[in-house]
Amino acid sequence: MHEDIEKILVSQEEIKKRVKELGEEISRDYKDKFPLFVCILRGAFVFLADLVREVHVPISVDFMAISSYGGKTESSGQVKILKDLDTPIEDRHVLIVEDIVDTGLTMDAVTRLLKTRKPKSIKICTLLDKVDRRIINIKVDYYGFRIPNSFVVGYGLDYEEKYRNLPYIGILKEKVYKGGSNN
Ligand code: 5GP
Ligand code: MG
Ligand code: MG
Numbered sequence: 001m002h003e004d005i006e007k008i009l010v011s012q013e014e015i016k017k018r019v020k021e022l023g024e025e026i027s028r029d030y031k032d033k034f035p036l037f038v039c040i041l042r043g044a045f046v047f048l049a050d051l052v053r054e055v056h057v058p059i060s061v062d063f064m065a066i067s068s069y070g071g072k073t074e075s076s077g078q079v080k081i082l083k084d085l086d087t088p089i090e091d092r093h094v095l096i097v098e099d100i101v102d103t104g105l106t107m108d109a110v111t112r113l114l115k116t117r118k119p120k121s122i123k124i125c126t127l128l129d130k131v132d133r134r135i136i137n138i139k140v141d142y143y144g145f146r147i148p149n150s151f152v153v154g155y156g157l158d159y160e161e162k163y164r165n166l167p168y169i170g171i172l173k174e175k176v177y178k179g180g181s182n183n
């Protein structure tokens with residue numbers, strides 16, 4: 001285990017099993033719908049890569065990068081598009097693939113924006129869901145794991161761009177982001 005990790009919350013094996021289940025569920029729900037998977041960069045890239053390989057119906061993929069203004073470990077819900085989709089989504093079934101839904105502000109802003117483009121449907125698939133932290137009521141259609149309110153990293157999720165390559169989801173030691181050592 002990495003020295004900055006307090007505890008492994010979801011192991012590599014647990015993630016693999018759950019992602020396979022999600023892929024099967026999504027394959028059933030989107031059969032003959034040719035959905036567009038919209039990966040929210042950067043955090044969801046690992047999840048997307050594993051998820052699409054467990055989906056056995058035709059899909060396409062596009063990427064959107066957003067930044068949310070806020071503190072280092074919190075989001076403010078003010079989102080700015082850094083990279084927009086290249087694909088028109090009018091009349092498409094859109095599945096947003098996200099790393100984690102926390103307050104819900106980011107997903108609320110993104111879905112409101114995408115709805116203005118008249119997709120046929122729009123749903124959210126998030127790897128992690130911090131349900132207790134929600135301040136806006138958004139519908140999460142698929143989730144990998146519900147987790148308690150701790151700041152987590154790994155499997156795509158970062159703190160200051162680090163830890164994305166850890167193969168598990170871990171709780172980051174508080175001292176790492178509360179002014180302990182630098183690195
Ligand atoms: P929300 O707008 O729902 O509060 O926050 C969503 C975004 O905040 C996520 O997409 C993610 O980028 C970031 N975030 C929220 N909680 C965590 C966490 O525990 N770890 C990491 N690395 N990012 C988080
Ligand atoms: Mg995110
Ligand atoms: Mg981040």
